Amino acid sequence: MGMIRVRFAPSPTGYLHVGGARTALFNWLFARKEGGKFILRIEDTDLERSSRQMSIQILKALRWLGLDWDEGPFFQSKRLKIYTGIAERLLKEGKAYHCYCTKEEIEERKNKAESEGKAWKYDRRCLNLTKQEKERFEKEGRPKAVRFIVPEGRTEFRDLVLKDIRVKNEEIEDFVLIKSDGYPTYHLSVVVDDHLMKISHVIRGADHIANTPKQIMLYKALGWSPPQFAHLPLILGADRKKLSKRHGETSLLSFKKKGYLSLAMFNFLAQLSWSPGEEKEFYEVKELVEKFSLEKVRHSNPVFDFEKLSWLNSKMISSLPVEKIWDELLPFFEKEGIKDEIGRRGEWSKRMISLVKERARNLEDLASIAKRYVRSDFEYRQDAVKKFWKKDSRERILKLKEAFAKTEPFTADETEKALRDLADKMGVKAGELIHPLRVALIGERVSPGIFEVLEILGKEEVLSRIRRAVKNWGQVLH
RNA sequence: GCCCCUGUAGUCUAGCCAGGUGAGGACACCGCCCUUUCAAGGCGGCAGCACGGGUUCAAGUCCCGUCGGGGGCGCCA
Secondary structure, three states: OOOOEEEEOOOOOOOOEHHHHHHHHHHHHHHHHHOOEEEEEEOOOOOOOOOHHHHHHHHHHHHHHOOOOOEEEEEHHHOHHHHHHHHHHHHHOOOEEEEOOOHHHHHHHHHHHHHOOOOOOOOOHHHHOOHHHHHHHHHHOOOOEEEEOOOOOEEEEEEOOOOEEEEEHHHOOOOEEEOOOOOEOHHHHHHHHHHHOOOOEEEEEHHHHHHHHHHHHHHHHHOOOOOEEEEEOOOEOOOOOEOOHHHOOOEHHHHHHOOOOHHHHHHHHHOOOOOOOOOOOOOOHHHHHHHOOHHHOOOOOOEOOHHHHHHHHHHHHHHOOHHHHHHHHHHHHHHHOOHHHHHHOHHHHHHHHHHHHHHOOOHHHHHHHHHHHHOOOOOOOHHHHHHHOOHHHHHHHHHHHHHHHOOOOOOHHHHHHHHHHHHHHHOOOHHHHHHHHHHHHHOOOOOOOHHHHHHHHOHHHHHHHHHHHHHHHHHHHO
């Protein structure tokens, strides 16, 4: 067997959504596993709907996911001559013909057939044109398309994911190869490019199953041998309909924006319809590559579970070392306006993040939590204030401040000792000090262990934050 | 309507090809423990082979049918 070569071939008519990303991912995984090449091709032959902007977005999204390509991106819009040349050849060989029917004419005949309860298929009107009719159309300057002559018989192929698929050719109409605007259709360009680019395996969404026989006929007509096909189940929304904007944001980059780790996305997508077969939830990219196989791809359509993705994301954020998430975190610091402070405080910032990241659902969360540690001008959360800043707790916090002023070194252990001693002395439970203190330090009712928080903030900052809290006590209380 | 694909808990899945351990794991949900809070973590619970026939000593696993879900039926890709 020759070189393994696969491709991802999006059309730049919209953002790269999670379904497309999953297709790209499986192609990439397969290429890396088999030591083959991953080729990127932009299918922009629909000039109405394609845009350069979208092409750029798609490349950006792929890079974010970590899918690097070995060749391309190739743009089909720059290869038009190749496709029209192949169409000419089919015309010459009597395997295709010009069609002068307009959209309206076809629509009319189709409606008529359907109202008579007949299944519609292009009626080959233009295949049977007389010489005179043809000349008349030419003289009228009617635009013409090129249609492929679907041969008789049946077409079958072995799908690497599914199984043998077989259709009768009579189910298929003479499909268009070249549109009347001179541009090739998908069927032509995909076959020509996959052949010329020596693609060995076509891995794509199951929505292409019905297209495959058409494409195989084309390969045969051209005397080329078709690649292997593998069709991936379609990702569904919670209502079991094909995932779309109706189910919320589904563009890949929107997940980046919302603070998802690319590795979380990678794992989640890789494990939709496929499983490494082990009882663990997340893997290094390398492991996924090693274990990947097309045969193990499931046949049924998976539902995209936002909850599970979110869980995976938070679990990764809390368990990965700071260094591994740092780069992806920077844009979120910037959005919170704390990028400079974070940078200035170097190692301290990393320690602080590793302390607070366990509680973050996503990177956006994490940056906003971090902000309270970096800057002391936060707002006190009202529900926290109401619950914990009682009248007598103000006095206790003042006492605590005095005790902290004398605490040396200002570590988690020492501050804990100081706080518990004081609580004992005052005859109150430690919680009576801890809760108001938490609100004073970060203005929230939740945080990591309070003594860790004290240590990371440092004595000076703690005393200053308590001072500010005490000053505000009366005002925010009622 | 026609054609094609598909069916293990609410969801993602292991097991199916080479029939035979109380159908395993995870998300979500519920309870308990831990605890200064919230998460996390630990322990436990709820819940599944779509249905009906066959083949077989034995069927989630093989065969057929029914039903359910999805996709396609464009001069979109």
